[in-house]
Amino acid sequence: MTLPDAYVLRLSGITKRFGPLVANDAISFELKRGEVIALLGENGAGKTTLMNILFGHYVADEGTVEVMGKKLAPGDPRAALDAGVGMVHQHFTLAENMTVLENIALGTQSPWKIRLDRVAARRRIGKLSSDFGLALDPDATVASLSVGERQRVEILKALYRDARILILDEPTAVLTPSETDALFRTLKLLVAQGLSIIFISHKLHEVMAVSDRVLVLRAGRLAGERATEGSSRSELAALMVGQHVASPTVGEPKTGSVLLELKNVSTSGQGSSTRLDDVSLVLRAGEITGLAGVSGNGQATLAALIAGTLKPSSGQMAISGAQVADWTPRAALSRGIGRIPEDRHAVGTIGDMSVTENVISERYGTPRFSRRGFLDWRAARNFAEEIIRDYDVKCPSPEARIRLLSGGNMQKLILGRALDADPVIILANQPTRGLDVGAVAFVHRRLLEARERGAAILLISEDLEEVLTLSDRILVMSKGRLSSPSKRGERSIRELGELMAGQGEAA
Amino acid sequence: MRLEPKPAPSLGVTLLFPVVAIAATLVFASLLVLAAGASPFSVFYLVAKGAAGSQFAILETLTRATPLIFTGLAVAVAFRAKLWNIGAEAQLYIGGVVTVVLGTGALPLPAIVLVPLILVASMVAGALLLAGPAVLKTRFGVDEVVTTLLLNFIVVLFVSMLLEGVLKDPMGLGWPQSQRVIADAQLPRLIQGKRLHFGFVIAVVAAVVTWVIMKKTVLGYEMRAVGHNPEAARFAGIPVNRVLMKTALLSGGLAALAGFSEVAGLKGNLTLDLSPGYGYTGIVVAMLAMLNPLGVIAAAIFVAGIFVGADAMSRTAGVPSYIAQVMVATALLTMVTAILLTRYRVRWK
Numbered sequence: 001m002t003l004p005d006a007y008v009l010r011l012s013g014i015t016k017r018f019g020p021l022v023a024n025d026a027i028s029f030e031l032k033r034g035e036v037i038a039l040l041g042e043n044g045a046g047k048t049t050l051m052n053i054l055f056g057h058y059v060a061d062e063g064t065v066e067v068m069g070k071k072l073a074p075g076d077p078r079a080a081l082d083a084g085v086g087m088v089h090q091h092f093t094l095a096e097n098m099t100v101l102e103n104i105a106l107g108t109q110s111p112w113k114i115r116l117d118r119v120a121a122r123r124r125i126g127k128l129s130s131d132f133g134l135a136l137d138p139d140a141t142v143a144s145l146s147v148g149e150r151q152r153v154e155i156l157k158a159l160y161r162d163a164r165i166l167i168l169d170e171p172t173a174v175l176t177p178s179e180t181d182a183l184f185r186t187l188k189l190l191v192a193q194g195l196s197i198i199f200i201s202h203k204l205h206e207v208m209a210v211s212d213r214v215l216v217l218r219a220g221r222l223a224g225e226r227a228t229e230g231s232s233r234s235e236l237a238a239l240m241v242g243q244h245v246a247s248p249t250v251g252e253p254k255t256g257s258v259l260l261e262l263k264n265v266s267t268s269g270q271g272s273s274t275r276l277d278d279v280s281l282v283l284r285a286g287e288i289t290g291l292a293g294v295s296g297n298g299q300a301t302l303a304a305l306i307a308g309t310l311k312p313s314s315g316q317m318a319i320s321g322a323q324v325a326d327w328t329p330r331a332a333l334s335r336g337i338g339r340i341p342e343d344r345h346a347v348g349t350i351g352d353m354s355v356t357e358n359v360i361s362e363r364y365g366t367p368r369f370s371r372r373g374f375l376d377w378r379a380a381r382n383f384a385e386e387i388i389r390d391y392d393v394k395c396p397s398p399e400a401r402i403r404l405l406s407g408g409n410m411q412k413l414i415l416g417r418a419l420d421a422d423p424v425i426i427l428a429n430q431p432t433r434g435l436d437v438g439a440v441a442f443v444h445r446r447l448l449e450a451r452e453r454g455a456a457i458l459l460i461s462e463d464l465e466e467v468l469t470l471s472d473r474i475l476v477m478s479k480g481r482l483s484s485p486s487k488r489g490e491r492s493i494r495e496l497g498e499l500m501a502g503q504g505e506a507a
Numbered sequence: 508m509r510l511e512p513k514p515a516p517s518l519g520v521t522l523l524f525p526v527v528a529i530a531a532t533l534v535f536a537s538l539l540v541l542a543a544g545a546s547p548f549s550v551f552y553l554v555a556k557g558a559a560g561s562q563f564a565i566l567e568t569l570t571r572a573t574p575l576i577f578t579g580l581a582v583a584v585a586f587r588a589k590l591w592n593i594g595a596e597a598q599l600y601i602g603g604v605v606t607v608v609l610g611t612g613a614l615p616l617p618a619i620v621l622v623p624l625i626l627v628a629s630m631v632a633g634a635l636l637l638a639g640p641a642v643l644k645t646r647f648g649v650d651e652v653v654t655t656l657l658l659n660f661i662v663v664l665f666v667s668m669l670l671e672g673v674l675k676d677p678m679g680l681g682w683p684q685s686q687r688v689i690a691d692a693q694l695p696r697l698i699q700g701k702r703l704h705f706g707f708v709i710a711v712v713a714a715v716v717t718w719v720i721m722k723k724t725v726l727g728y729e730m731r732a733v734g735h736n737p738e739a740a741r742f743a744g745i746p747v748n749r750v751l752m753k754t755a756l757l758s759g760g761l762a763a764l765a766g767f768s769e770v771a772g773l774k775g776n777l778t779l780d781l782s783p784g785y786g787y788t789g790i791v792v793a794m795l796a797m798l799n800p801l802g803v804i805a806a807a808i809f810v811a812g813i814f815v816g817a818d819a820m821s822r823t824a825g826v827p828s829y830i831a832q833v834m835v836a837t838a839l840l841t842m843v844t845a846i847l848l849t850r851y852r853v854r855w856k
Binding site: 307308309328329330332333339341346347348349350351352353357361362364365370373374375377 | 723724725726728729731732735736738739740741742743744745746
């Protein structure tokens, strides 16, 4: 049965390095006609890098990509498109002010042709949408579409270009459950037509639902390959997570007084943030409160509130019993809130400034670092050296641009900046995302030390295992609402999962 | 072709870029000179001689550099915080207006009081002029490139109205020009009988002070942080909008000093040709200086030298002095490209 030409795609020995980091290490696999492969792995395992190589966004250091038996020119998205590879990115690449039809036809015609052949394009789009259950109005502007509809435009765009291989990068991350179901139905229709699909995800249940075969990536390597039928979720999870470092020993909490209290807080949900709906939360001294949930359910909004970058539309916050009136980052800092932001590149650091300039960014105005409007660069540099030493940061010098540091070292620096001020409340938002195991253990140890010291810690993480290991109490956030808290070990993983999916009790 | 980020180059390499930019400029300009039917070497020799070949030439170059230092500083400060002030031309003219309003006899004060008073007043006026676009930007997200650029035309037309109206010199034989500033409001000449005036000293001091602000003070740190990454700056508790306002006030004030110094130091009165585009050329100066306030002095002298030298050259060699505009523009383009190459590496495949 396995004729050689049944393979539509063959990756052999793909290796890609970014400086010292090996993002992909000799990865090889094949994709058959009409097959759905799931590429499973944690954040930072190298899934997206691999697909970017396949699609020509990156050039692999070693290895080759063959499509339909022909070698693909590296580093050329146009060649990948021409060979029949279509990709639906996690972040859509659509022109919002143009119509669905224009977006789909964009770039398919020779630029020398002035007029777009709308009649033919419309006919073709109409046929594709009805064949594959991708209902869309071709004349609607993309700006007026929902996220799920935009994704359909992306899929149609790929199909319009005669894609035979479709790559979907975390396609369900932004979808509601019913949109997800519709997507899965479409994928089944596509496969029935002989298309092959690579489905990138870190959600086990989706992988089980759609794929024929699962490839598990871990730290840049292919950790295992299983036929979906006959493999279990727990088996795949073990492959994905690998040998975790010995879990830190977490002693009994020495719970103290209430340090932070949110009472019936709601936000207006302007812009892109998920709105919070009547959230109440208590953080106690000496305790880690873990907040689990699927990304985009309001965790970022809650973090912004506590960090001081967002004001609520209603509700109150009290710190150590005192009402908070001014919600600004500066006020949060002065009240002893230490903050580890979710995005260390865009929010946590200023890439083109030095390590020294970055470590003082939250406290440059204090007498320690400035007098009468002048900065004390010597004190700043000493402070940077102190953090570099105490937090084991590997960097060329305090004068180096922080952009040049690896993610783990950047995170240690942010951790040092936040913890050095002996904060009474610590907001740790995805503190270990994308870090290697050693750095993860380091961050966990420091957070536990702060807990011993009597700080109240809010740990927000999409990594359920991290939440389960570290937290004394666990809350689940879903659609902008918080579940009731549960003590360590009180709820099973399944119960937590149901809460994350928005089922079960409402808070 | 694509760009990939790379580590920062050493200081030596960084200083090499203006040199490379100038060399590339000369090569390009020689092609045009050849097209004009002259020898590039003699033309460049004449430009150099006209810019620095005699005491007169050097003093003339420094005189021409003075307003460019002010507008270059104004642009450098604003661009550092990514506040795109394209309106130095307007701020310059406002500085000139304030100088003639206060300096033509309205205030009978001794020079030691009057000159600093006018200096400060013109700075305030320039600062307030840029405060408008800055408020629109921070409050309502209005693009300051558009507002500051368009303000240039509004202000120049406003000055034209003043010169045909309330500020018109009754003894001016009908020309649109203001009265001359009184002796106590004038900046002294540095050398008796030459055109170089005290404004040049003020410009150099302004550059040093600006450098200190950018490197040593809390405000300079905040401005750089806001310019590099406003979101991270906001998260760290830096009051981004307030910093942008302070930047606007500083930048507008510096640009207005150009108008003050030209009127009180050189021209003596306000006319519509007070500035042959010093506000715009300030952008070139700031970019050539890589936004470094001390570099602005050198860049301003370089640009002024090309203009002064080209004027002298065109009188003898017959090549139009427009070649100076081409050279300055080419220098800017090569410099911007060179700065890009310090931070990114080009991959052709």
